[in-house]
Amino acid sequence: MSLSPVPTSTAPRSDAPENNASDNTAPDGTVNHVFVAEDTTAARRLNKWWRKYRFWIIGGAVFVLLSVVAFVMSNSGNRSLDALAINNPAPAGAQAAASVLENQGVAVTATKSLLETTDALAQNAYASSTVLFYDPRKILTPTQVSELAAAVEENGAKLVAITPGPLTLKNLSPEISSAGTTAGSQLVDAQCENVDATAAGSIGGTGPDPALNTGPAKGPLLLYKGAQTCFTPNAKAGTASGGFLASNSAGDITALGFSGVVNNHNLDQAGNAALTFRLLGSKPNLLWYTSSLNDVPPAQTSPSFADLTPAWMFPASAWLMLVALVGVLWRGRRNGPLVAEPLPVIVKASETMAGRARLYQDARAVDTATRTLQHASLTRLARALRLGHSADPSVVVEAVAAATSRPSTHVHAILLGEPPHTEKDMLRIAAELAALEEEVARR
Incomplete structure (x- = not known):
């Protein structure tokens, strides 16, 4: 899902995406972010589906309409289009x-x-x-x-x-x-x-x-x-x-x-x-x-495949196969090793993140998106607690529990718990991850 968890802060952020979170200011001045997943309502999903498939729907409807009209016209009144037909009212009919x-x-x-x-x-x-x-x-x-x-x-x-x-x-x-x-x-x-x-x-x-x-x-x-x-x-x-x-x-x-x-x-x-x-x-x-x-009198015997094939088909096929073989031998030589080259453009990390989130959203991969958020939070928490990138997740959980005075089981459920099956649960976990990281950062 396309989510950008925004940690709570002491002042509202004016640059927060409107479609990802809405700000609620508490009496003490802190801001509680309410995460909203994109395209979660039925109207938005229907609108997106229509914009994606409207060409094929309109084209199919026009095809069906023309087919029905042609069928009705061809069968209306049992009329014929043949010249001198007794049921053809056209000028050429009779x-x-x-x-x-x-x-x-x-x-x-x-x-x-x-x-x-x-x-x-x-x-x-x-x-x-x-x-x-x-x-x-x-x-x-x-x-x-x-x-x-x-x-x-x-x-x-x-x-x-x-x-x-x-x-x-x-x-x-x-x-x-x-x-x-x-x-x-x-x-x-x-x-x-x-x-x-x-x-x-x-x-x-x-x-x-x-x-x-x-x-x-x-x-x-x-x-x-x-x-x-x-x-x-x-x-x-x-x-x-x-x-x-x-x-x-x-x-x-x-x-x-x-x-x-x-x-x-x-x-x-x-x-x-x-x-x-x-x-x-x-x-x-x-x-x-x-x-x-x-x-037209029927044929006495069924024609074979050779009878239906033009005489030039087999010589032309043999020639094309020969030309293809020569082309393979000529252009199919072994290439050298792969050479690493720099990309012609530099892609921003935010664009890569947004693109991956869109893919998760289209596939409704709630579990994969949640695992990605948990892994990113583990990496940032390990860096904040100076545990290194290779620290075991269980060690990070214990360190976070000690730093925040939270039970280890609670921290484990947030960072390493089972992935949710609904978008609502995923939003709840994303908010808890953001709160947990901010609590560790303030210690």
Whole structure:
């Protein structure tokens, strides 16, 4: 504990620390010092604890608050952030189209895997269905795409593929092929005999295409050729090579090269809504299939550690070990003997004493602090009684008892007694040690 026992004197000391002792003047003029340990009250200990750990407490509270907010936002209303998701109200989502179709009596069901989609097509409840197929990350393999096309044909369903790639088209229908890309335009007329496209009249949009992160006037859009090709961007200029919409001769497989036609941002522009509802709402059931990581086929065998390790790892590790060994042999030579050097600064004894007292106080080492005070008092008493530094403690006790006319047992209890377990007892012993030293000094 941070204690500085102040011996009683005949006059009050103005330089006594206020946090260590308070002065009470007796009627005879003597001063009785009442020792008070620092940070002994609950309020002071709480204040000190708060100043020490407040950064981590505030940081933890902010982290927990942000985690709760993120969890609530991610689970509020079961909303999704995926493009063209039927429960995503953002501009890139498709909640508007799905909600309108449901209000018109179309049963819209979202599927997240190829197996879930094919199983739904095989059920009687989905005997007459339209399948919206959207694979923005090109997860499905050609074999999986062929499996989807076979399931659609077997169950007499209709497939609308949003922005499929060339390999996907090849496995969906041999009658539809990729015709490159175009910068697009604000509005594109149908210019074909497809009844759905003719009813829409024209399509277009100014917002981003979630499949390409571009807009009709900002980046390329996908073009297709098929038995029926509609919405050709540059048909009037005579440079057209394909359109945004293409279908096979049976009309059961359709490819749409601009997914922005379906999203919430562009649904109300031009004939986007008419084309979307006619393509997706012609049958009583709509399976909204967006590929996900569930479609990634599992590995046949578990990879070994060597399979997961890059090829350069082992040569690089061997080289680093060689360099480390050379460094150890080069810099790890034996040093000479230790050389004593003077300290660059001189530390005052009072600062050392205060620092050690702070350590005792933080550790609540009441017994160690008391032993330190007793040992210091024994040393000063031995010097005052001219017994020398090497005098036995029992000899010092007997000499102090003779000098102060106190019982030896009483002096022994003060100087060599068992250390206390509470700060109050330690303060009492410190006061008794100070009184004992002053009594020996006055003899």
